Amino acid sequence: MHFLCLHGAGTNSGIFEAQTAALRYELGGDHTYDFVEGVMQLPKASAIDKVVAGDFGYFGYFKPDDCNSFHKALDDLELFIQKEGPFDGVIGFSQGATLASALLLRHLGPSTGGELDAHRTPKSDELPFKCAVFLSGYSPLDWTCMHAQQMQGSTISIPTAHIWGVNERGDFGGPQELQQLCDSQTAYFHEHSGGHEVPGAKNRKDLIQSANAIKRMLSSL
Numbered sequence: 243m244h245f246l247c248l249h250g251a252g253t254n255s256g257i258f259e260a261q262t263a264a265l266r267y268e269l270g271g272d273h274t275y276d277f278v279e280g281v282m283q284l285p286k287a288s289a290i291d292k293v294v295a296g297d298f299g300y301f302g303y304f305k306p307d308d309c310n311s312f313h314k315a316l317d318d319l320e321l322f323i324q325k326e327g328p329f330d331g332v333i334g335f336s337q338g339a340t341l342a343s344a345l346l347l348r349h350l351g352p353s354t355g356g357e358l359d360a361h362r363t364p365k366s367d368e369l370p371f372k373c374a375v376f377l378s379g380y381s382p383l384d385w386t387c388m389h390a391q392q393m394q395g396s397t398i399s400i401p402t403a404h405i406w407g408v409n410e411r412g413d414f415g416g417p418q419e420l421q422q423l424c425d426s427q428t429a430y431f432h433e434h435s436g437g438h439e440v441p442g443a444k445n446r447k448d449l450i451q452s453a454n455a456i457k458r459m460l461s462s463l
Contacts (some may be wrong), residue, residue: 243460246329246371247277248338250378252287255279257294258335261378261440268453269322276329278322280304280337282311283384291294303341319345323370331373335440339379343420346398347382373401373463375456377403378410378438381419401428403459405452409437428462430455 248256255277266275267321280301287300304315319341323329334342349369402424406417421429434441434448441452 243271243273243330243373243399244328245273245275245375246323246327246332247275248303248332248334248342249277249280249301250286250287250336250338250436251280251306252300253290253294255300256297256298257290258338260441261335261442262333263451264443265441265453268449269456275333276326280315281318282315302337304337315341316345316348320370321346321351326369329371331375332371333375333377334379335377336379336438339376339420340382342371342374343376343379343398343423344382345424346374346400347396350396350398369400373399373403373459375403375459376417376420377405377440378407379404379420381418381423383419383423396423398424399428400425401462402430403456403460404429404431405434405441405455406431407436407438408433411438428459430459430462 246259247255247262249255249261255260259275259277262275266273280303282302282305284300284305286294303319304311308324332342334340346369355401396434404417404421404424410416421431432448432451433443434447434452441448443449
């Protein structure tokens with residue numbers, strides 16, 4: 243499986259590669275990963291202060307609370323997939339998961355079939371991914387610029403895996419809302435004992451259970 247990997251806001255692709263190293267090791271197999279860095283420079287995420295020292299450049303895919311930035315990020319991601327794909331799946335953490343789920347909802351929304359949407363964005367009948375892994379992801383419908391009424395009733399129909407922490411921060415409704423946007427028959431999840439983070443080697447039990455949730459998702463393809 244070839245995965246597109248989207249990092250969280252205020253980090254970068256190198257940090258996300260390190261954050262997911264243990265999880266990717268546990269997944270094993272012949273998977274390949276393409277880590278794509280955001281182009282929007284953002285303040286360093288406070289959650290990584292203790293693990294990353296120095297200024298290596300911290301980025302995101304869109305500015306928080308900026309609808310134009312959000313939709314440009316969707317358009318840029320669409321074009322990147324067209325040029326660099328195909329990808330079998332996507333792995334997104336936090337903002338990266340929000341962006342990936344928004345792209346899937348755009349394709350699954352009420353206006354599909356190759357026309358332009360309200361933001362003059364080309365749409366296609368083919369979904370960009372066969373599966374998705376959302377790590378501490380948040381529902382894109384919590385962003386007013388996703389036009390929740392237009393997306394009401396839309397379901398992410400591909401197999402998904404949802405990993406989040408029991409101490410997850412409470413803003414934007416929480417990762418459970420993103421899970422509820424996905425087909426319950428093929429949505430697999432694990433709630434680990436940490437917070438807004440990727441499960442790592444420091445807690446092997448959570449690491450294994452997170453990897454197993456993703457493996458169950460992959461076996462459903």
